[in-house]
Amino acid sequence: xxxxxxxxxxxxxxxxxxxxxxxxxxxxxxxxxxxxxxxxxxxxxxxxxxxxxxxxxxxxxxxxxxxxxxxxxxxxxxxxxxxxxxxxxxxxxxxxxxxxxxxxxxxxxxxxxxxxxxxxxxxxxxxxxxxxxxxxxxxxxxxxxxxxxxxxxxxxxxxxxxxxxxxxxxxxxxxxxxxxxxxxxxxxxxxxxxxxxxxxxxxxxxxxxxxxxxxxxxxxxxxxxxxxxxxxxxxxxxxxxxxxxxxxxxxxxxxxxxxxxxxxxxxxxxxxxxxxxxxxxxxxxxxxxxxxxxxxxxxxxxxxxxxxxxxxxxxxxxxxxxxxxxxxxxxxxxxxxxxxxx
Amino acid sequence: xxxxxxxxxxxxxxxxxxxxxxxxxxxxxxxxxxxxxxxxxxxxxxxxxxxxxxxxxxxxxxxxxxxxxxxxxxxxxxxxxxxxxxxxxxxxxxxxxxxxxxxxxxxxxxxxxxxxxxxxxxxxxxxxxxxxxxxxxxxxxxxxxxxxxxxxxxxxxxxxxxxxxxxxxxxxxxxxxxxxxxxxxxxxxxxxxxxxxxxxxxxxxxxxxxxxxxxxxxxxxxxxxxxxxxxxxxxxxxxxxxxxxxxxxxxxxxxxxxxxxxxxxxxxxxxxxxxxxxxxxxxxxxxxxxxxxxxxxxxxxxxxxxxxxxxxxxxxxxxxxxxxxxxxxxxxxxxxxxxxxxxxxxxxxxxxxxxxxxxxxxxxxxxxxxxxxxxxxxxxxxxxxxxxxxxxxxxxxxxxxxxxxxxxxxxxxxxxxxxxxxxxxxxxxxxxxxxxxxxxxxxxxxxxxxxxxxxxxxxxxxxxxxxxxxxxxxxxxxxxxxxxxxxxxxxx
Numbered sequence: 029x030x031x032x033x034x035x036x037x038x039x040x041x042x043x044x045x046x047x048x049x050x051x052x053x054x055x056x057x058x059x060x061x062x063x064x065x066x067x068x069x070x071x072x073x074x075x076x077x078x079x080x081x082x083x084x085x086x087x088x089x090x091x092x093x094x095x096x097x098x099x100x101x102x103x104x105x106x107x108x109x110x111x112x113x114x115x116x117x118x119x120x121x122x123x124x125x126x127x128x129x130x131x132x133x134x135x136x137x138x139x140x141x142x143x144x145x146x147x148x149x150x151x152x153x154x155x156x157x158x159x160x161x162x163x164x165x166x167x168x169x170x171x172x173x174x175x176x177x178x179x180x181x182x183x184x185x186x187x188x189x190x191x192x193x194x195x196x197x198x199x200x201x202x203x204x205x206x207x208x209x210x211x212x213x214x215x216x217x218x219x220x221x222x223x224x225x226x227x228x229x230x231x232x233x234x235x236x237x238x239x240x241x242x243x244x245x246x247x248x249x250x251x252x253x254x255x256x257x258x259x260x261x262x263x264x265x266x267x268x269x270x271x272x273x274x275x276x277x278x279x280x281x282x283x284x285x286x287x288x289x290x291x292x293x294x295x296x297x298x299x300x301x302x303x304x305x306x307x308x309x310x311x312x313x314x315x316x317x318x319x320x321x322x323x324x325x326x327x328x329x330x331x332x333x334x335x336x337x338x339x340x341x342x343x344x345x346x347x348x349x350x351x352x353x354x355x356x357x358x359x360x361x362x363x364x365x366x367x368x369x370x
Numbered sequence: 371x372x373x374x375x376x377x378x379x380x381x382x383x384x385x386x387x388x389x390x391x392x393x394x395x396x397x398x399x400x401x402x403x404x405x406x407x408x409x410x411x412x413x414x415x416x417x418x419x420x421x422x423x424x425x426x427x428x429x430x431x432x433x434x435x436x437x438x439x440x441x442x443x444x445x446x447x448x449x450x451x452x453x454x455x456x457x458x459x460x461x462x463x464x465x466x467x468x469x470x471x472x473x474x475x476x477x478x479x480x481x482x483x484x485x486x487x488x489x490x491x492x493x494x495x496x497x498x499x500x501x502x503x504x505x506x507x508x509x510x511x512x513x514x515x516x517x518x519x520x521x522x523x524x525x526x527x528x529x530x531x532x533x534x535x536x537x538x539x540x541x542x543x544x545x546x547x548x549x550x551x552x553x554x555x556x557x558x559x560x561x562x563x564x565x566x567x568x569x570x571x572x573x574x575x576x577x578x579x580x581x582x583x584x585x586x587x588x589x590x591x592x593x594x595x596x597x598x599x600x601x602x603x604x605x606x607x608x609x610x611x612x613x614x615x616x617x618x619x620x621x622x623x624x625x626x627x628x629x630x631x632x633x634x635x636x637x638x639x640x641x642x643x644x645x646x647x648x649x650x651x652x653x654x655x656x657x658x659x660x661x662x663x664x665x666x667x668x669x670x671x672x673x674x675x676x677x678x679x680x681x682x683x684x685x686x687x688x689x690x691x692x693x694x695x696x697x698x699x700x701x702x703x704x705x706x707x708x709x710x711x712x713x714x715x716x717x718x719x720x721x722x723x724x725x726x727x728x729x730x731x732x733x734x735x736x737x738x739x740x741x742x743x744x745x746x747x748x749x750x751x752x753x754x755x756x757x758x759x760x761x762x763x764x765x766x767x768x769x770x771x772x773x774x775x776x777x778x779x780x781x782x783x784x785x786x787x788x789x790x791x792x793x794x795x796x797x798x799x800x801x802x803x804x805x806x807x808x809x810x811x812x813x814x815x816x817x818x819x820x821x822x823x824x825x826x827x828x829x830x831x832x833x834x835x836x837x838x839x840x841x842x843x844x845x846x847x848x849x850x851x852x853x854x855x856x857x858x859x860x861x862x
Contacts, residue, residue, distance in 0.1 A: 255693060316717055
């Protein structure tokens with residue numbers, strides 16, 4: 029009955045297969061190494077440690093949000109609301125400090141809780157009301173894009189904001205808060221990069237090396253089988269969406285702290301970039317599945333490429349095209365090259 | 371002259387010889403059964419005949435002319451059509467049965483570009499009439515049962531002027547009743563001069579239909595039997611060893627009652643029944659599809675609720691709200707159709723043998739939450755040895771195994787930790803005779819738990835169980851007076 033029965037065992041891999049396998053698994057790493065070497069050779073300034081750090085800082089937000097998307101992909105869902113959550117988080121953080129006068133220690137938990145709340149609502153729609161994940165999170169995206177405009181009547185938030193009732197907001201950005209986006213560890217590693225690494229390591233261990241991670245993937249692989257094995261899949265899915273919301277809000281916090289104002293249009297490209305990072309991640313190690321390491325590598329890959337090309341004077345308007353081309357290439361690699369097996 | 375002759379056919383996947391110097395001939399109007407354990411080369415031979423793969427060596431003729439189909443579509447135009455075991459792909463949920471019947475017409479532009487409901491129905495009716503079937507044309511394909519889907523596939527094959535129909539495990543997902551309908555259909559085809567190559571694990575099928583049985587083992591022809599077929603000899607040839615007593619000794623002394631149902635009703639309007647399953651006892655419930663077998667198991671596993679009645683587990687009231695609670699109480703279920711109910715898809719985390727076994731036991735095996743200790747691999751390798759699973763290591767993918775070995779892994783999952791009651795829904799689906807013996811031995815080896823099996827195959831039921839109970843219209847039929855203490859033997 030199964031098509032693989034006859035060739036399951038005892039097949040010795042041929043030499044070409046080994047090469048193919050190495051190419052398939054290592055393709056993204058090999059390309060990344062080639063890019064770094066190539067850019068360093070043509071533009072010695074590229075290899076400067078400060079430039080490399082600025083690349084990592086530039087991709088940190090996308091990588092953090094992308095790992096959240098990855099977790100929702102792992103449970104067989106999809107969170108399209110992450111960009112809107114991050115953008116709303118920027119507005120919420122600014123609003124909390126400038127209008128409500130909160131400090132950094134109050135603002136950050138409030139904003140992260142906001143992300144968790146959005147995740148809960150997403151989970152409620154998807155798990156309880158059985159709305160398909162794409163539709164639920166897409167509507168949530170619309171809702172948040174609109175919601176973030178309401179408290180300030182559509183204005184961006186900066187110091188001295190004039191509120192809808194005519195008064196002037198009295199708060200200002202807490203310097204502690206701005207440090208999240210602007211300070212560096214040992215004057216070298218930006219705090220945002222540290223946060224990215226922490227998130228990446230934590231989520232990598234969570235998804236690949238823990239019981240919960242196994243259940244996340246199991247739910248995405250075969251929800252019925254997972255439920256029949258006694259797992260509470262509703263709770264697992266809820267966890268994934270809440271985590272995704274919190275990470276998106278964290279991304280928003282970093283953006284707000286770096287920019288120092290609540291810009292209505294901030295976070296416009298975050299959704300596409302973080303989804304792209306997750307999908308490029310499918311190609312990393314030839315896993316053909318959402319995975320945290322891949323997502324982070326995917327984000328870094330795009331960052332290195334854009335930074336290098338900018339140094340080579342590629343115009344800014346080619347950036348989206350380049351990201352798209354990388355994504356198409358990565359997906360072709362993921363699904364095309366290894367199909368020969370079957 | 372034979373319709374189809376295959377001679378000296380060989381095929382290898384890499385260094386694995388799937389088929390060696392194999393031969394087969396089929397006459398018009400003949401039903402030839404192809405038997406073999408999983409991995410014997412049946413599916414390779416079928417793939418060659420249906421154009422999925424090309425043989426490495428050998429020649430095949432159809433009506434005396436060389437026959438080397440490039441693709442399944444090419445094979446079909448030459449009159450060799452294969453109906454696969456999984457009939458989900460025959461039609462498209464959301465489209466009607468008529469659309470499913472005409473799918474090929476649409477693809478091959480045999481239909482006009484603009485379709486009206488009436489013209490679709492007319493054409494579909496013609497296809498059905500040709501086959502002599504009755505099917506509801508306007509129903510959603512998704513609502514059709516497995517047998518009806520098979521009829522759609524066969525009708526489509528016939529509209530293609532098929533001369534040789536290859537049926538791959540056609541009764542695997544059918545109830546007894548549906549299977550006997552399929553038998554009639556196959557006999558009808560035979561009467562029309564259509565040749566049928568029939569692949570099945572079920573001896574009941576072959577006894578009912580086969581004019582000739584060809585047996586493969588290890589990729590070679592090892593025997594052929596003509597009607598009347600001695601199936602015991604055929605099965606021994608197939609598995610390459612003597613058949614151990616097919617029916618187990620019915621035991622009569624068991625431990626304390628584990629599961630007790632009193633006045634249970636599956637539905638509000640169905641008849642109430644009692645059931646007791648004791649420690650060490652294996653009880654099988656048989657009945658046609660929809661008789662309530664799965665419903666009974668589901669309600670014991672917390673997936674459904676009984677409409678009425680009382681359930682005791684080890685003498686205490688037991689009413690699980692979900693599988694989580696059932697498992698915690700020691701009641702475990704291996705659902706029917708393991709691909710859907712038990713396995714994680716290939717290429718996805720959790721596809722290994724070890725992970726398949728460990729899935730329900732993760733909290734117990736990894737109390738810290740971190741999975742660094744490699745316990746599942748050790749447990750998996752234990753299971754491989756204990757159940758004779760044909761795998762080198764527990765970290766191999768469960769999808770590299772044959773159906774029978776996959777089922778052993780599923781059984782191993784629920785044997786890895788002690789349980790009070792094991793519920794098995796159709797545990798022998800797509801399992802060859804050899805593996806079936808191993809699984810039966812494993813099921814019967816435990817004296818410390820109760821086992822309740824649902825199967826639509828009463829022969830299987832008698833092979834595995836100490837006691838066989840029939841279920842009909844959602845209620846157990848209490849043939850032997852006194853219910854659970856009676857031995858119910860029936861001739862088959």
